[in-house]
Amino acid sequence: MRLRQAHKDAWSDQRMEEFIQRAARHLRDDLPEQLEKHGIADEDLCDTIREHCATAEKYGMTGEADLSRYIEFVAILGPKFDTNRGTKWAGEILRREEMEPEEKLDEIAEHLIFSDEEPPVV
Numbered sequence: 635m636r637l638r639q640a641h642k643d644a645w646s647d648q649r650m651e652e653f654i655q656r657a658a659r660h661l662r663d664d665l666p667e668q669l670e671k672h673g674i675a676d677e678d679l680c681d682t683i684r685e686h687c688a689t690a691e692k693y694g695m696t697g698e699a700d701l702s703r704y705i706e707f708v709a710i711l712g713p714k715f716d717t718n719r720g721t722k723w724a725g726e727i728l729r730r731e732e733m734e735p736e737e738k739l740d741e742i743a744e745h746l747i748f749s750d751e752e753p754p755v756v
Contacts, residue, residue: 695735
């Protein structure tokens with residue numbers, strides 16, 4: 635049995651919606667202070683995740699693990715961390731075309747772990 639494109643799209647949309655709900659639960663449970671710090675309201679959280687999943691895809695991130703990590707960085711560094719002056723270094727990493735998505739995310743994580751900088755409030 636072959637799935638029609640409409641069925642594939644509906645399946646894909648359903649899986650993405652399930653991912654968004656799981657990601658929202660994770661952020662609410664594990665990063666509530668960061669969400670508040672960056673003004674990400676609970677009623678806007680799912681829309682924020684949707685928006686930033688689309689942004690992450692521009693940087694080559696399509697797998698659920700990569701999208702999850704990117705969304706965590708949105709909560710930690712702020713919604714526009716890829717273009718904000720205070721996190722310019724992160725945007726530069728994300729725009730490196732020679733790097734795989736996981737490498738980009740690893741480098742951002744390493745910077746956060748080993749840098750003395752405090753993530754900016756944006």
